[in-house]
Amino acid sequence: MRLSPLALLQRRTHPRRTIGVLAAVLFVAAETSLAALLPTATPVRTLDLMYLPGILVVASWCGLGLGLLTALASTVAFDLFVTEPVWSLRPTTGEFLATLAIFLVIALLTGAISALTRSLAAKADAWGDASLCAELAGLLLRTPDLTAALPIAAHHVARVFGLPWASIEPGVIPSDKAYSTLPLCDGSVQATLIVPAGLAEPTLQRLRDRAVPSLESLLQAAMEREHVTTTARRNYERLRQIANEQAALRNLATLVAHSVPPSDVFDAVAREMSQVLGTEHTVIARYEEDGSTLMTAGTYNYEEIVASGTRLALEKGTVSDLVFRTRAPGRIDAYRGDGALSRRLRERGVFSSVGCPIMVGQELWGVAIASSSTPQPLPADTEERMLEFTELTAAAIANAQSHSDLIASRARVVTATDETRRRIERDLHDGTQQNLVSIGLEMRAIEAAMPPELEQLRDQLSATARAVDNAVAELQEISRGLHPAILARGGLKPALTVLARRSPIAVQLSLPPVCPLPERFEVTVYYIVSEALTNATKYAHANKVYVDLTIAELLIRLSIRDNGLGGADPARGSGLTGLTDRVTALGGRMEIMSPAGGGTTLLAEIPYASE
Known part of the structure; x- marks a missing residue:
C-alpha cells in the first residue's frame, strides 16, 4: 500500500x-x-x-x-x-x-x-455509490434479459470502485487464487460478484458494505420483476389464446345455428382449429360403416396430402386408426408405418398428429386431426383444446341429420298424402263415377223407351238424368282436385298447359322443353300453379298471369306473377299456406310479394334429387 x-x-x-x-x-x-x-x-x-x-x-x-x-x-x-x-x-x-x-x-x-x-x-464515495445504484437500478430493472445485463452491471461496479475488472455470475462460486468472490444471496437470488485477488481490505470492505447490498436488493427486485413480467406475458398469451378460441367457437356456433350445410361447417372447423392450434394441416374425416375406411369431409391446407372427399383405408400406426380403436383422443409423434398414408404423410413433412373422436350421440361418427410439420410434438393440451371443436362438429352433424330426417319425414308425409289422393281419385273414377255414368245411361235408355202418353214422367226422368250428369261432372272436378290424372298420363308440361287453357284469364307459360321430375315434385308444382291461377282470378281480378319454370342443378325455380290488385296476405288464410308447408316439407322455400296495387309475385325454390 x-x-x-x-x-x-x-x-x-x-x-x-x-x-x-x-x-x-x-x-x-x-x-x-x-x-x-x-x-x-x-x-x-x-x-x-x-x-x-x-x-x-x-x-x-x-x-x-x-x-x-x-x-x-x-x-x-x-x-x-x-x-x-x-x-x-x-x-x-x-x-x-x-x-x-x-x-x-x-x-x-x-x-x-x-x-x-x-x-x-466520503461524499464522493456516496455520490459514486448513489450513481452506481441508480445506474444498476436503471439497467437491472429495465432489461428484458437479466442474464445479458449482468456483465454490463459488473463493468459499472469495476469502473466506480476502480477495479481492473469485475464479473457477476449466477450461482455460488468459491474464491480462487486469481480472484476473490463476494456472494450475493438475498432470498431466492443466488449469484456471485467476482473481483481480482489481492485487493486492499478497505476496498473489499467497501464492496461488501456498498456494492453487495445494492446488488442483492436490485437482483432480487429484478428477479421478481422478471417473474411478474413473465407471468403477465404468459397470462396475456393465455387470455389471447382463449379469446381467439372463443371467437373461433362463436363463429362456428353461428354457422351451426344457421343450419349451414355440414360440408361448409367441416371446412370452417378445420380452418378455425388450424389457426387456433397453430398447426399446418387439419382434417375432419368420417368413418365408413364397414369400419375399415374413412372419408375426408373437411380440410384445411390438407389438399397436398389428401384431397377432400378421398376415401382412405384405416392403417395401423396412424392417428385415425388409434382413435377408431380407442374411441378416445390420441396422438402419433412419428409416422413409421409402411402404409400408403403413412408414407405420404412422411413425404409431405408431417411429423406428428393429434386426433379427437367426433361422437354423435353414443356413436363414433368420425375424427378431427391436427398435424404438425415441425419435429417438436404438439403441446400437451392440444387434445383438450380440440374437444370443443369436435363437440361443435358433432352438433352440426346432429343438426344436419335431424334436419335431413325432418325433411325425409315430411317428404314421406307428402308422398303418402299424394298416394292417398291418387287412390281416392282412382276409386272415384273407377267406382262411383262409373256407377253414376251407368245410372245416367240407363235413365236415358228408359227415357227413350217410354210411351208418348207419359210425357210428364219422361220430363221428370230427363231432369233426373241431367242431375246425374251434373254430379258426374262435379265428381270429375273433385277428382282432378284430389290428384290430376293428367300428370300420371302426360307429365308436368301437358298438365300445366291444360291448366293454362282452362283458366278464364290469359296465362303465359315459360317451361323447359322437358320436365323430368319425381312425381311428388310435379304434383307440388302443379298445385302451386293451380292455386295461383285460382287466386289471380277470384281475388286479384288480374287479366294476365306469367308462369316461368326452370329446372337446373337439381333445383326447381318457379315464378308466378300477375297484374292484379295485389295486397295478398297468406297469413289471413288461403290455399297458399298449405302449399308453403308442402314446399317446406320438400326442403324448399316459397316467398310471396304482393304490394297493394302492384300485383302479386310468387317465388318458389325446391331442391330435388333425381330418382
Whole structure:
C-alpha cells in the first residue's frame, strides 16, 4: 500500500489507535536519532524541521488527536535530546513554546485538511455509490434479459470502485487464487460478484458494505420483476389464446345455428382449429360403416396430402386408426408405418398428429386431426383444446341429420298424402263415377223407351238424368282436385298447359322443353300453379298471369306473377299456406310479394334429387 501524502489524505478510515501510537513513537524516535547524528554545527532551527514529516504523516493518517500528541512529543524530544544542553527539559522557555506552537499549528492544519479531505472523499464515495445504484437500478430493472445485463452491471461496479475488472455470475462460486468472490444471496437470488485477488481490505470492505447490498436488493427486485413480467406475458398469451378460441367457437356456433350445410361447417372447423392450434394441416374425416375406411369431409391446407372427399383405408400406426380403436383422443409423434398414408404423410413433412373422436350421440361418427410439420410434438393440451371443436362438429352433424330426417319425414308425409289422393281419385273414377255414368245411361235408355202418353214422367226422368250428369261432372272436378290424372298420363308440361287453357284469364307459360321430375315434385308444382291461377282470378281480378319454370342443378325455380290488385296476405288464410308447408316439407322455400296495387309475385325454390 502506498504511503504518499495524497494517499494518506484520501484514506476513508483511521488505523487502529495502537498502530497510530506506535507509528507516532517510531517517527519521533527516528527523527530524534537522525537529528542527534547530524554535526553540531547544524543550525537548531534546521533540526526542528526534521520533526515535520512525522507530524504531517500522523496527523493526516491517524487523525487530529494523535497529530497533536505527536507535535507535543516532537517538541519535548527536540528540547530534551537535540537542544543544548541535552537531557534538559525547559518547557517555559520561549524557544520551547515557539517550537510547540509551530508543531501544534502544523498538526492542527494537517488534521483539519485531512478531515476535510476524508469528508469530501466520503461524499464522493456516496455520490459514486448513489450513481452506481441508480445506474444498476436503471439497467437491472429495465432489461428484458437479466442474464445479458449482468456483465454490463459488473463493468459499472469495476469502473466506480476502480477495479481492473469485475464479473457477476449466477450461482455460488468459491474464491480462487486469481480472484476473490463476494456472494450475493438475498432470498431466492443466488449469484456471485467476482473481483481480482489481492485487493486492499478497505476496498473489499467497501464492496461488501456498498456494492453487495445494492446488488442483492436490485437482483432480487429484478428477479421478481422478471417473474411478474413473465407471468403477465404468459397470462396475456393465455387470455389471447382463449379469446381467439372463443371467437373461433362463436363463429362456428353461428354457422351451426344457421343450419349451414355440414360440408361448409367441416371446412370452417378445420380452418378455425388450424389457426387456433397453430398447426399446418387439419382434417375432419368420417368413418365408413364397414369400419375399415374413412372419408375426408373437411380440410384445411390438407389438399397436398389428401384431397377432400378421398376415401382412405384405416392403417395401423396412424392417428385415425388409434382413435377408431380407442374411441378416445390420441396422438402419433412419428409416422413409421409402411402404409400408403403413412408414407405420404412422411413425404409431405408431417411429423406428428393429434386426433379427437367426433361422437354423435353414443356413436363414433368420425375424427378431427391436427398435424404438425415441425419435429417438436404438439403441446400437451392440444387434445383438450380440440374437444370443443369436435363437440361443435358433432352438433352440426346432429343438426344436419335431424334436419335431413325432418325433411325425409315430411317428404314421406307428402308422398303418402299424394298416394292417398291418387287412390281416392282412382276409386272415384273407377267406382262411383262409373256407377253414376251407368245410372245416367240407363235413365236415358228408359227415357227413350217410354210411351208418348207419359210425357210428364219422361220430363221428370230427363231432369233426373241431367242431375246425374251434373254430379258426374262435379265428381270429375273433385277428382282432378284430389290428384290430376293428367300428370300420371302426360307429365308436368301437358298438365300445366291444360291448366293454362282452362283458366278464364290469359296465362303465359315459360317451361323447359322437358320436365323430368319425381312425381311428388310435379304434383307440388302443379298445385302451386293451380292455386295461383285460382287466386289471380277470384281475388286479384288480374287479366294476365306469367308462369316461368326452370329446372337446373337439381333445383326447381318457379315464378308466378300477375297484374292484379295485389295486397295478398297468406297469413289471413288461403290455399297458399298449405302449399308453403308442402314446399317446406320438400326442403324448399316459397316467398310471396304482393304490394297493394302492384300485383302479386310468387317465388318458389325446391331442391330435388333425381330418382
